[in-house]
Amino acid sequence: MPFEAVLAQTSQATDNKPETSQAPATGKKKTADGKAKPTELSVVTVTGILGSIDRTIDAKRYETAVVDTISAEDVGKFPDTNLADSLQHVTSVEITRDNNGEGQYVTVRGLPTDFTLATFNGLSATSVDLGVRTFDYNLVSPDFVSTLKVYKTSRADLDEGGIGANVDMETITPFGIGKERTVITAKGQGSPGEADTRYYPDLTGLFSDVFDDGKFGATIGFDWNKRAFLNQSSDPSPFYGVTINGKGPYYAYSETGYSNMESKVDTRTVYTALQWRPLKSTTATLTGFYAHRDSFYVTADNGVVPLEPFGAPSYNGPGADYSVDQNGVFNRLSVPVVAYTFYNTYSDDRATMKNLRLNVDTNVGNWEFSETAQYSKSSDTLEWMRPLLINSSVGGQTPTPNTPVYGGYQIYPGAPIQGYILDPSFNISDPSQWADQQFKNVTETGNDTIKSLQLDVTRYFDDGILESVKFGAKAYDRPRVYDYHYWTFAFQPGQTTYPFASAVQYPSWATSVLNGYGGPGARPSGLFFINPNLWLNQYFGGSLSNFRSNPQTVYYSNPGNNWNMIERGRDAYVMANFKFDGKVPISGNIGLRYVNTFEEFLYDSYNIADITFPPCHIGTAGCEGAIFPPISRQDTRGASHVLLPSLNAAANLTDNMVLRLGASKTISLPTIDSMVPVPAISVDSFQIAEGNANLKPFSSINYDLSWEWYFRPSSVLSVAGYDKQIHGFIQQGSTTQNIGGYTFHVTYPVNASNGFVRGLEADYKQSLDFLPSFWSGFGFEINGTFSDGQTDAAPQYNVVRTQFPGLSKKIFNATLFYEKYGFSGMMTLNHRGRYVFDPNVWGYNTTEQVANGRNQVDMHLQYGFTPNLTVFADCKNLFNTPIVYSEKLRNGPSTEYPGEWLLNGRTVMLGATLKF
Template sequence: MFKKKTLSLSIAMIAALGSSYVAVAQEDQLEEVVVTGIRSSVTKALDIKRNNVQVVDSIVAEDIGKLPDNSVAAALQRVPGVQITRSNGEASGVVVRGLPNVVTTLNGRNIFTTTGRGVALADIPADLLQRVDVKKSSSASDIEGGVAGLVDVRLRRPFDFDGGLTVAGGIRGEYSEQSDSISPIGSVTVNNNWSTASGDMGVMFSVSSQDRKYMEHVSFNVAPDAVTITDPRSAPLNVADQPSLIPGVIGSYYNHGDRNRTSANLAFQFSPDASSQYYAEAFWIGYDSESELNFWVPLPSWGGFSGYVSEYKPGTNVAKTFVRDNFPGTISSNQAFGNESDTMQVAVGGQWEADKLTIKSDLAYTESQGKNRGFILDTAFFAEKIIYDFSAGGTGATDVSILNGDGTAFDLLDPSKYELWQYFDSRGQQDSDDISLSTDVNYSLADTGFTSIDAGFRLSQRNAKNNAADTGGRFRQNILFMSDYDGMAYKTPNDLLSSEVNLTTTQWLTPDRDYIYNNRAQIRVDMGYSAEEPEFLPGNFFDDQENNYAIYGKANYATEVAGMPLDGELGVRVVKLESKLNGFGVSTDVSSTEVLPSVNARLALRDDLYLRATAGKTITRPDFVQLNPLTNYFEPTDTTAATGNGGNPNLEAVESVNYDLSLEWYFADSSSLSATVFARDLDGYIQTYSEVEARNGREYLVSRPRNTGKGNLDGIELSYTQFFTELPGFWSGFGVQLNTTFMDGESESPITNKMQNLANVSDESYNAVLMYEQDGLSARLAYNWRSEFFLSFNEGGAQPGKSVVVKDEETLDFSISYDLTENLTVFTDATNLLNDPYKNWFGGDSSADESLYPRDIVARERTFSVGVRFSM
């Protein structure tokens, strides 16, 4: 594990790097070379990093176009210190230096999805981008709200193109291996710039569409229960006078679905003269998803643990094999969901220059709406005997044999054996909007040591509203079988985790998704509900309004220290928030003011060597859904214990004081070597914890977000980029990008008041990218790895450790393209070539816990695509 003493070692490494440049640096006379493609994009990204006084890493559009990535979220995993989370067959979330508290902006403006603080970066296609900037240090002029940093997505505008008409785009077919499907993905951009007597004008329109299918295979166990086994057939305990540890719920499911994303960007620019420029633009993201989880849950605990352990895991009382021969129940379920959202942002603005004064102003309106539906229909069957192997092939998956009394296999494909059991019906609607006005003023100074003064303000009003209906589980009113409904039975795929282990049972029946949806009124009646759609519940409602007022001032300076150029900025941002929260039985008014100072400094030790130091205070406000005062309590059922979940209206903003120190050596064109030490002093970091809460005489294990106490996150990033242009012939086309991050973070638990690890923080991660570009051929092989990390804390169960730990993860992606002509390129991409499964376990960060208390194993999608890009 990374320890704080690594920081002192890292500073020594930076000092060594600074003292070694003299021996290997070349003369500053560089030949001007025009480069394109991968190398051009890397050069532009390094120029942005080099010329910025903040700590910034960027991905430029040409770079994204060459990566086997479809979205901003997927592309960002190549950036030092950035890790991604994956779900439902794609990159879904972004974590910067171990923290998810990232501000997302679009062309410098705040943007969000429904009631969240940020936009779903997986929804923004890479095809529409100009570049993405990851700002890891703060500036007074940046929008507040990101303890971890700021991700600014820059879309193309008309003046980014050469004059005249431009038409460019691409289309690909993507094959998903586990879903055995081909998905169409395409985009097109049309731009036209022209000059008139009134000035230069440009109009651009881009549209992108993705219709992608996915499939994941999952096996899971809940935390084990402490069980006293009385059956005399049971194997002797390895540890006397102690109970057996057996998970009460185990199962598997196929997680599959179809996602459609359509995005459009329309922009107009007008420049009447060299001193002014105006724009109007609109951006829209549409998302529509239909998914289902085909569950199969053979329950060791159905009616109590009345069975026997035939084998224990060596040296423990943890059951390896458990046998029940008294007709235990098994649940088969289809959990079907539909989610859709529409996010739109329109903006107008401009820039004016007059002598020493520059003024920029932007007026924007953002609206995001979402709807979701959920249907869960459980069925049950009762075989005479079930054998549970909790360590199938040593993988962590549970293998289950379902048998008749004579030892033959139970017929899992007979719909007459499946009884309708429980039904859940839910729906929700989220509405959010924001209007903002910002103005930035820059005034140039002369002969003072300060080069300019920046000042500005931002005013915004954000509204977020949520409605939801959730019937909870309703047990069947009459004995009905799946065979009583013509067309209800759905046969699952038959290759569960086939890439990992050979399981006995891989196929079963569940209710069909389309049948449930098309016949939901009748099913509601048969299960004891009204035929009507469930009504929104007052307890699920919240309506929040935030008025945000921010002003800032920043002094930019340039001077010399010992003959070396020093530049940077000194700034402060003052933010006042007025918040009104209305929920079921709760109404609060909160007003707070935050003062956020920031300092950024860059010292040019040489023309190609920079020492950078930054410090600043940042905040992140809770998501609106986290502030929801509602708590849902769930009574115990055949498949679940008494649990609950809810929001926390008492959450406070997370505060952090951030420090960065970096040394960056740009030793050749398109090449660099850098080291960055960073530290975060956290206060009130928000994590989800589970705690037993009493209600009406029953105890529930309730999970909700809670502020932790004091915490810290320290680390170092190392990055190396080089193109080997000095090599002869074919070899001169090669290049590499290598980066690694070491981190150590902890915070004070609100449950135990003791220090513990931060969730989602890997101690180590690295990227290794091999690139080639020459004579129209471009290729990239990208490897990504992160070490194990804690997912959650204070879980229930009888295991010694109460955390959930995620196994280290690795991915390998590949892309290759060839320019048939100057305007036509063919390409092929592949993702997840290693097919590394996702695994986690209950307990602590030891390999023993991984094998003793496995929780999930997930086989993810592997994709292959072929396509063409064009420009005219």
């Protein structure tokens, strides 16, 4: 929700009455960014919407940098049940949702998710996502987060890595709460009206107290959040070029498919914070955060693959029924060369994050010392099993050999989903009619660890322009590990030893297709589910180990799928905080940060120059293909260093008007998948793709200008403009290499092109407390962003100019809230404009995927029977809005065709909070 504020490190009020926050008492010391620092904790922090808005406005007004914040309205009461959902209400913040419709990744000002740095209490956080830097905000329970800070301009004392922004998650502390507090919240959540809807709990407990006259404090908390989703989708694969009987080239979907998914997510979080103040000048804080998420899902997926084998470039034969539009795209295609596919995926993803942080702050005279040690580790284990059925008119794989089936698809103008063209002679819902059967098993494991030490020293000055000087250093080691394994079991033609038939089930979630979609088009009905666990129990004693060791099971091993990475960083910075008194007072900071990063990759591979070939042409009958040399352990290293200057200044034009300026250089480290130097070799197509460990960081020169008008209490109007000139975008370079007498095309990532993103953002908050009686409880917030951005062309690598994937040119949020007489409620509309999701789907170099504009409405209602007991109701995606994508030809006509269509449904939560 858009009620952002810094949660002051003081006592919390015990009721939800709107009150006026008191200004902090000021002493001679200053905070690290030059603001007045209270000698004693004397802020009265109130709960409720208006208190949160007041703290938001205060935080924005007295910062020198451009910072937006979101805070808990009370201890254990964050505005949303998902941190990403909360962040999307900050101006210029967009989120990417997972397959369940929950917020997962965050982008700021239209830049890729890798350009947003996530930190816990000021230090970089590890990622549970395998092989990437992007932070998954859906893992962390918000119940123990006090404040989210979005730093849109940089400071020298902030961790590097956020060209878009730094998002800092500050956790609650016992001294921050300031007294004994117990909070218990229980809710039930589900999707009413959907088939097989079940309601699951979200339970939170928190206890905090301060002992021994404020010398010692302890906070402990636990959250268990279990929820279920019934998702349905349509997802055609990208266009590729084909010819039919010598005509063309035309463009056809390589596959069209529909999917039903039942998903369950179980998240458990344990949080502890211990604080000790042995002296007034010294505070030690130990925080521990443990989060575990078990995401389980099962799917029933079916598809039609025209022009089988997959990706065939042409068809020459009878029976083709088709029509082509003005762009050369098949809007109807039915051919007797086709494959029907059906598979179930049974997946379990177990993600864990641990974060342990020890900080000691000491004040000695005008000096402040802060020492911090952090250990953070995230790990993820993904395992899935997939029974797969195929019925193809190629190779006699039909119930009646040599009797072809036909099939294809039909596009309907204006409809977001295409329909099937189905052969009535083939009963898709009868498992016995499927010919070819396979069973696949995949495991992916990885972990990401950070061990860091940081020292910060601040020297305060009593008089003069210079308010303080802050300097420090940081050292960290960050090892990563990734492993991938793949087993497949292919049934022989006519084999009956391990049939799927006895493992077939008919759960209601799997048997209907797109029952939430009322548009045109034929779709199969009466689908089924092959239970992989039941199949394993019947034939392999329920053991995957037995399945993997079966002589008929093939293990595919690519040495590049297993690698270790060690990243080491050594940083140092200095920052001066200044203030000029005069007719127009000006305050700010200027600083310089030095960043030195070293990467080392350890992986299993072979020397591609030592590949040999038998004396026959690759791909001819009887040719054995390539002969690979023995695998050995490889070691590849890369390094970079950079200086990052920054300047932030704020001018108080009047008592209630502020003008801010920011200028800085920032970096984001290269994406990990582009750095892994393991070659992927395709002998048949003479292709080699490999990473580049010597990639340099993305860098950006940033300028920000912000105007803010605090025209009355609990109200603000602000307008900001920004410009980022970004260098070093990663593009694909290419060369050729002669191996064993054959010429291979080699591609590799390089820092090849530049780009920019610029935009204008505005925010208007207002409480209507000046209205009479009942009406004085109303208020609203409206914010919006208009932005543009692109990567430049790199002709030397055949790269064209493209818009940033994920950049919506227009986004806005509108919230109406009410708080009075013990009642509290809000309704929020979030709009994200259309954006390019993938400029080159699957590398076909033909198809671009675009996400259509979308509105989502969320609602929260709450009533406090007493200061200690509150009941509430929440609804996410009130109007059950689907997520819709379109496909279009790259660099071609602007006509758009059906892409992915995903419906997650609405979620309703009912609960109560008891606090004392």
